[in-house]
Structure formats: C-alpha cells, structure tokens
Amino acid sequence: LFVSTDPQKVSEFGEDGLMARIAQRIGPPARDEIWSGDDSAVVRSPGPRTLFTTDLMVEHVDFDLAYASGYDVGWKVIAVNVSDIAAMGGRPGRAVATLTLRPDAMVSFVDALLDGMLAAAEEWGTALVGGDISRGSELSVGVALIGEVTDPVTRSGAQPGNAICVTGSLGGAAGGLIALRRRMAGPGPTEGHGFSVDLKGALERLAARQLRPRARLEEGTALARAGATSMIDLSDGLAVDLARVVEASGVGCRVEPGDVPVDEDLAALASAVTDESIDPVVLALTGGEDFELLCTLPRERIEDATATLGELGTSLSVIGWITDEGRSIGNAELDRWRERGWDHLRGR
C-alpha cells in the first residue's frame, strides 16, 4: 500500500480533508438544499418526472493525462452527462460524482478537475452537490445527473418518412484526438513548430472539440418543441448511434454521406498528416464524442426546426431519411460502418 508523506498528495490529505476542500470549492448550498458533507444531499425535486443518467470516464480509455488536463477531464464528464439530458429534450438539475484517485495524485490535480466540473456545471445551469472518493490504480470520474423533462424524446419514435437531422458538424472530436495523440496540438506540442498560423488554429479547434465538448442543451429542448420524433446524442459516432435509433424504432434508414456536415478543420488535419490517410468524411461518419444531437423530424417540421436552431447560432443538416427497411450509409450497409465506431468494452 502506497502511503505518501507529501502533504500535497491526496493520500496525505486524507478522505475527510479532501472532502472538506471539495465542499469549500463547491460553495454554499442553494436555499433549502443540503450539499456535500452529509450522508446524502437533499435537493429540490425537478418536477413530476425526473431524468436520471450517469456517465463514467476512465483514464487511458476515455482520456489520457498526456494531453488532457484535470480541468479538461472535469469539464468533459459534466458535459457528456448534460448531453444525455439534452438528448431527451430535458434540463439538467443536480449532479453527484465519484472519483477514483491514485494515492500519489496531487491535490492540485483534484482542484483542477473540480474547477473544470464546476465551470461546466455553471455553463449549463447544474450544480455538483456531493460525491464519493476512493483510491484506485487508475483515475476515473463518474457523474450522475438528474434533470427535468415534460415530454421526453426517446430513441424509439423514428417513423418512416422522417428526416434524419444532425446539429453542427461531425468528426471534429475524433480529429482532435488524432492531433492530440500526435502532439500536433494541446499542451507542449512538439510537432507543430513549423505549422502555419491557420493550421495551428484548425488543430487547436479540433483539440478543443475533443477536450472541451459542448452539450447541445438549448438545441435539445428546441428540437423537442419543434416535434422531434426521436433523438440521441452522438457519443460513439454517427454510425453506431444512428443504428441505436433505427434499432429502437424498428425502422430503416438511408444516409447520404455527401450531406453529412463534416467539421471544416478536418481538411487541415488531413493535409498535415502525411504518413496516414485521413478521410474527413469517414471521421464524420464514425468518429465519436462530437456530442452533437441526431434527431428525426417529420418532413413538415424541418423548416421550423432549422429556423429555431438558426436563432441559437446552430446549423441543422438533413443527412438522410428514415425508411421502412434497409439500413445504409451511401452504398454500404450501416452495420459495416458501425463496426468502425467506438465500443467502450472492446476499445474499438
């Protein structure tokens, strides 16, 4: 058992000491609520129906501290949970977190992680109200989030004839991961010294899509109001997540690859990577973690939904149609594309 004598390491700080430090950072609870420091938090209930979701991020699987800071990890774990709430057409309420720390983790790292969580929580109107800490051999952060919703938009409501729509652009987060792993972007890039200002800018934007994803919260409630028949957030790649929708809805789909909005910065990445062929369209179809929303809309609602999202500054692209049967992206079966998506247990 590793016990450090460095007071800046969490093992010396101890569980209660670290919890007290976290409680102080979290700040005083909202009126009539009890946050960190008791057996359970007490919070205002979200309304008659409660959304309840959880997402876990594990070191070396979901992030790597070689390129992600504690702040990045904290931001992202909140963002991905809010994204799940957004994909139901709901609004986030309170969050609790679990944290597995290596005994030699620095207290300053935990501070940064918490700063990222708190910043993201503030961004989307949620609050961290409690949690649990344990030791472990690898870092992991889990967040559970409750939220409110009136009419949840599920994955199972897609109807033949509906348009398949996505917000924003795709592939950027996967491109950012490539750039970060190659040290073309992010902390202390060693490969980017000869890059032009434009190329550096593109690579850093891609890296930000990987490290600091944005939950499409306003877009989710807007699409729900606009009549989305089904919705999902794109966490594991378009092919994988679309397959989940058509599977749950018992329908088919036909996607036009040419209509899929490809992140504009991927062209710069593809030009800068010379030892490997990077196809921006393939990244857009299979790359995970963009956290854009995919929804299906009756044809007559497309114009309205597009206008509403336009007011939020977000594009909405029709990338295909729900069919009775057959599942394809371009000339290939959806399943062929799906195999290239991300699976957290297989790691591919």
Next chain:
Amino acid sequence: LFVSTDPQKVSEFGEDGLMARIAQRIGPPARDEIWSGDDSAVVRSPGPRTLFTTDLMVEHVDFDLAYASGYDVGWKVIAVNVSDIAAMGGRPGRAVATLTLRPDAMVSFVDALLDGMLAAAEEWGTALVGGDISRGSELSVGVALIGEVTDPVTRSGAQPGNAICVTGSLGGAAGGLIALRRRMAGPGPTEGHGFSVDLKGALERLAARQLRPRARLEEGTALARAGATSMIDLSDGLAVDLARVVEASGVGCRVEPGDVPVDEDLAALASAVTDESIDPVVLALTGGEDFELLCTLPRERIEDATATLGELGTSLSVIGWITDEGRSIGNAELDRWRERGWDHLRGR
C-alpha cells in the same frame, strides 16, 4: 489493448451487447417510466425534496474477489447507498450504476454482480434503471441513488444532553474481513477444517456482515419519527463517524466503551486467532462497514425510540452523551481512536 475472442468475456460481448443483456435482466420499466436503453432514464420524481447520494466500490480497496463473489459486490454497493438514504431518515427511489470492467471479465461475473444488485434493490424497494460501462484495469462499481424525505435528519443537529445511540451491534463487519482474509470463512476456507460447528457458524455470520451488509432502512425512518436530532450510518467506524457528527454539530461527546454493543461472534474470532491479539471492543469502536445507524436523541425520547426499534427486532443502545466540549471514548481522546478508523485515500 486486450481483445479477447472468448464469447463469454465482456470484450467480445461488446458494450451494446452487454447493455442489452443487462436491460433484459433489469426487466420492464415501471408504468410511465423509461429505464435502460435511452440517453437517460425517466422516472417518477420522489416528492418535493429529493435525496441524492452516490457510493463507489473499488476492487482491492473496498473488496477483493479472493473472498467476495460478484453477487456479494452487487448486493453491497446497493446496500451502502440505501444506508446513506436511511441515515437521512428517507426512503430510496431509483438507482443508476457505473461499472468499470477488465476486458477479460467474464459475462457470468457481470450476471452475478447484477443479480446481487437486483436482489438488494428488491429488498429495499429501489430499482436499477440505467448505467454506464467502461473498460479499466480494475473492477469498480458505482451507484447513484435518489430518494425521498420530508424532514431530513442531518449530522449537524446533535445537542448537548442528547444521548448517543447505535442500532444493533458493532465490529462484526471488521471481524468478518479478518476471517475472510485469513480464509477462516467464505469460499473454500482452508483454515477452518478443524473448527467446531459453533465456531464455524460464528465466523460465517461475521463474514456475512462484511459481504452482505443490511441497510437499516426501517430503523432510519423510525428514528427520524422518534425525534433523532442527528444521524449517520457507521461506514468508516464508530470513532470516525461519531467525530463527523460532533464536528458538524459543534459539540462534544463522551462514550462509554463498556456500553458499546459488541458483535457477539467476535469472541469466537478472537479465540480462534492465536497469532494476533484481537480485541472485540477495539473492533467495535474502530471497525468500519457495519452500516448500523448512530443517532442522537433527547433524553425523553430514548424509551419511545427503543420500543419502536424493538418492534422491528432491532436493539438500540445508549453508548454515551453529547456534551458541550471535550471528545472522548473512555479515557482516550476521540481523535486517538479516530486515527485507527478507515480512510479511503490513506487505506488505513
């Protein structure tokens, strides 16, 4: 990256395959609810105030598969979360779980883990409604649980003159851990062949206290109704958890070690262990994970509370008194005892 080709290993089953298997085990959702299989679960809200808690169990820190089965781990992670709700005087609602699995974990292990979770969930009237799975180098299970409460009993309401009371008996779970680690109890004991039937029975009961803890749910709501001024569940040992109460309440305490209810089976353990001195009273004062409730009660409420708990078949012991200042157990400072309790970051 480890990718197994054994179809019974989770890496070959894949994330969606395993989630579908889990969804099937979880069963159909309650009316007007949506459980596993969408971005977020949708559940009935618990009432105007929501309890929200989370607890994490990590392999080698909180359990060891050398002596704990998947079923044990699943049971315990639900029980400890329910215990947190009970310690507020509340009732559990729905739960979500996070699971970190080694790629070579067997699907049968996940099945057993889930069976344990579902059995405990049924025991205390909660339900598992969703979750997230990831790979990792060590097994961990986190559960977040919401619940309902009208008047939460916090840690901070203890008043000088209140009696300090505990339910049931203490030290059993710590004794069980000793018996399990020495292979005197549990799966395939190698040390117990010469033990008497009585001794075997005592050791197995201690092991059960460690592996299959019971949340004092009915007791928690009864003590809240009986007028408990503060309450906490004994997860990290009497000394550590009592210190949390007196710290939060800004009061002192005086505990009589002779009044602390010591698990009766510890005497048998102490007699069977010959190479180490095991003091049942020390285990009762410092051993963690009994998940009994510690509460403070005005003197005039003790009789009523004792009778109410008696109807539930649970004893209530007055072990000391809340004072204005000074914190002691017997002749020693509480802090001296606290240092022998459990800390999840220090591992001692």
